[in-house]
Amino acid sequence: MTERTAPDDRTAPDGPLDLTDVSDLTDPLDFPGAAQLLAAGEVPPPAPVAVTAAREAVPRAAAAEATVVPLRTTRVGRRRGLLVATAAVAAIAAGAVVYPVLDVGGEPAATAAASTFLDDMAAVAADAPATHAPYWKVRVETVNHDDGERTDTTFFDRAGRIWSVDGDGTVHEPPMGKKGKLKKWPVGKKWLTWPELDKLPTDEKALTALFPKDANSRFGQVVIMLEDSPASPELRAALFRILADTPGTKLIGDVRDSKGRAGGGVEITTEVRYGTGPDKGVKYRTTDRYIVDPDTGLPLETTHKIRGRDLPADRYTWLEVGPAGQVG
Structure with a gap:
């Protein structure tokens, strides 16, 4: 950032500067555009x-x-x-939208508007009640190029065991012993269970240090946590604050998900390499968008779009995420 060294001949000698004194300012509409x-x-x-x-x-x-x-x-x-x-x-x-960007040097910072929105979501999350329920329920509609469209309903307990429920209400018990998969969430290079989530620090600086330094990878892992984990209100608040400080995060504004539900959207765009054989190493830009209910701080929808490729975005629409007293 260029250091400002111009002499100040209008500094008040005996007190703070008057921010309301705009008598000699240029026309407020004298700016590009x-x-x-x-x-x-x-x-x-x-x-x-x-x-x-x-x-x-x-x-x-x-x-x-x-x-x-x-x-x-x-x-x-x-x-x-x-x-x-x-x-x-x-x-x-005039009906236009301007989002000022905070310049921290190096890669672009999160826009000021995104930081404001996500800080607000942190406050909403912190005010939510803690849960002592034995189970966590997740119902999500998934649409992607390989698998088509499906809706999955799962329950998992604090030990991480997973129950799945069919559309007709049939409950599938988790396999016994080591064959059963456990529900986990990525934090850096580790995958953590529900009890391990409760041991994570809720101080933003300490928690950020556990996630990848790469902004896009950090955004992805934090969003996964916010999507369907039983994180405590304090932990969710810290996760939103991390997103607020993640470089490249920008606010999309008022949007609606595929179900027509209104929410606030944030997204991050990055450059990645895809392809095998002759196409190996081809660069594409991907955009990950996260839509959240501004009243509750709960997830509505997440999409992953490969820009430059004629493929629809992968979509995860969160229909129900929260505590449950029983399975089924």
């Missing part, structure tokens, strides 16, 4: 998630700049920040 916004005329109102994000981004930007002023920031820096915030508000008023 303003003419196009004005020429667009009437457009549909922006999504509520977008409006909330923009409103929250303005005081965040002002607060952040106010914090660094005593160190080295000049009035020139303040004016630029205010103009960016004003431009965002003007764009929202």
